[in-house]
Amino acid sequence: MKLKQVLWLGLLTVCFTPCELPVVARFLTLPALAQEQNTVSPEQEGTIAPSDAIVQVDSKQAEADKLVEQGLSQLYRSEFREALQSWQQALVIYKQIGNREGEAASLISLGLTYLGLGEYNKAIDYLQKSLAIAKEIGDRKGEAISLTNLGDAYESLGNYKKAIDYYQQSLAIAKEIGDRKGEAISLTNLGDAYESLGNYKKAIDYYQQSLAIARQIRHRKGQARSLTNLANAYESLGDYNKAIYYQLEAIAFYREVGNREGEARSLTNLGLAYYYLRDYKKAIDYQQQSLAIDKEIGNRLGEAYSLGNLGSAYYNLGEYKKAINYHQKSLAIAREIEDRQGEAKSLSDLGVAYGNLGDYKKAIDYYQQSLAIPRKIGNRQGETGFLTGLAVAYYSLGEYKKAIDYHQQSLAIPREIEDRMSEVYSLNNLGFAYYSLEKYKKAIDYYQQSLAIARKILDRRLQAIPLSIRGAVLLENNQLEQAQTNLFDAIKIWEDIRHILRNKDDWKVSIFETQAHSYRLLQQVLVAKGKS
CATH class of the missing domain: 1.25.40.10 (Tetratricopeptide repeat domain)
Incomplete structure (x- = not known):
């Protein structure tokens, strides 16, 4: 059973000053969001009736800014529905008072939230709107940010060529305006895309370039991120010595700056390295450390990841009942915070565990539930592993033709998305x-x-x-x-x-x-x- 590759949980950082759009950590992962009846729809944006009283623009601006801050606070508390609604309301006000910078920033916040929720087409729609405004008002930095985030959306859809094109455009602008931090982010994103394509040498080259810039401008978080990515790339190449070295260096950076969330994610990744080395006891130790931090800082999403990873480690030790217990806890949190992708992974992990207990019908039921989620949210890449799980279960039942059919479906998708x-x-x-x-x-x-x-x-x-x-x-x-x-x-x-x-x-x-x-x-x- 493969552990979840845990990405950093990034939180939106919004700065509503002229020509400053939100710079968002690429690794935003948020749970799926159910539609609320009182949520403002895109069609309703800009339609709020003006107050009977004459309201000064400054007052409306302050109200919108307050909504933005409120959204950030809600996001930190994992109140994702409320955060999305706050940003939608802020967008309405910025449109009313003609604040194009604020409007673009709100669109990016909404786009990235929908991206994290797995609603990629909706995310792309918002991000395209923000890109159009940035071009209209001549905001090159805002344009680069929108291009980067569009690249993220297409990468999430498995369209790596389109993602690379957007990242290259963003990189060109960052170089043009002398935005060294933006340049480092674009290089890292290009590395991510090429790593997803299996081109590890090219990925490592981009990560090294990003790391060099982060060191030059003394961007500690950027250095830690580049080190983590290098660790993951070397791990994929089977060079565990380098992978562990880079991961430990990243943890040291996070501890130095007091970034507990970053430390937790690096500890998770370090646990992954030991997992792949089949040192499950060490893997469990690092996952427990990560889980403790997630609980301490109230990171429910990270907590769910750590619980799932613990389940996978115990599974490989043959402790299936213990594994099932951890996966059930992870599933419960994923459903509580409506993390659809996390829910799918937990369901699949439960399918694997029950399959090894010989309960193939239960395993198939879990796999079918997990497969339905990426199909619903349009995540082609996410379907592959669940199709494989179904194939294995049917093979175990002696239904070989069905098993091969699912394996063929599983093969078709990675070929389609390269x-x-x-x-x-x-x-x-x-x-x-x-x-x-x-x-x-x-x-x-x-x-x-x-x-x-x-x-x-x-x-x-x-x-x-x-x-x-x-x-x-x-x-x-x-x-x-x-x-x-x-x-x-x-x-x-x-x-x-x-x-x-x-x-x-x-x-x-x-x-x-x-x-x-x-x-x-x-x-x-x-x-x-x-x-x-």
Whole structure:
């Protein structure tokens, strides 16, 4: 079971001074928002009747500014419905008094809120409006901010090429106006997009550029963010030594500036690194530390993430009932704060746990519930893992055709949105399905495709896995020479990863556990060759 990749929880920071639009942390994640009857709709914006009394513009301006501050306070208290309504009311007033800067800022606040809520098309509509105003009033910085946030929206939809285009436009403006902080943010966003495409070298290059600027301008939070992103990229490349190093450095920065929320998220990511190294006890320790901070600062969303991650760690220790308990707690919070994407992940995690308990019908029910959510909010990338879960459950029930159909659906999506890493996983899953059905030629074909992509995106772990499994398929098919070559190559990759870890003996042990399977298969090949 894969833990949730936890992004930083960013809060809106709005500055309503001339030519200053809100600078919003890219990693905004908010729960889904139910529509309230008393919420102002986009069609109603600007239609509030003027007061009978003559109200001075300054008074209306003060009222709008107060609503903005009220929205921020509500957001900090996780009162997302109320915050959205406050910003909608502020937008109405700014329109009435002709304050275009305030109007653009309110549109960005609304757009980013809807983005965090998973309502991407609505977010894009608000952000396009803010971009139009920024261009109209000649606000280049505001234009760059809107472009950045539009990039975020399209990245959330899995449209990485369009996201990259918006980020490049934002970067160009930041360079033009000498906005070094904006330049660093755009570089980081480009790194994120290329990382999602599986181009880790390019992602690392952008993160390094962003880090260099953050250090030059002494932007401590920006440095911490770049370090966290570098850690995640190196983790994807299987270079855990560098991943842990960068994550620890990020935690030190957050502790230095007293950023408890940032510290919690970095502790979560550090727990993820140990999780992938199969050191589940250490992973649990860091998730517990993260959970304690989230509870202390009242971060319900972060609390839900930490609980889910604890559930995943206990699952891998074989403590399924304990895992289910944590996932149920995470699900309860997600539903309480209406975090639809978090709800989907918790439902899927419960599906995995019940599947391993042999309750496949219950597992399928949870997977179906989880799949319905990304389909409803238009998150194509989010569908992939849930389709895979359904495939595994149906396979366990012996319904192989249904299982393969779901695996094929899971493969189609990453190919459509160019998510190379997910494509590798889906190809591996199809290879395993056909291998289990003793359709070896088809299995080898899928593993060949998987290996080609893994080599292209330079993910060492993803290269070793298909090589090892392909070796098993070839052994089963009595193609001993080819099986030996594949297994030797797989073992060489695991050895290289262990060498990267150098003196981290506890980490080497966890890698060896994975590597041991390849050794056992190789031993079988050599024995078979000796008999032939």
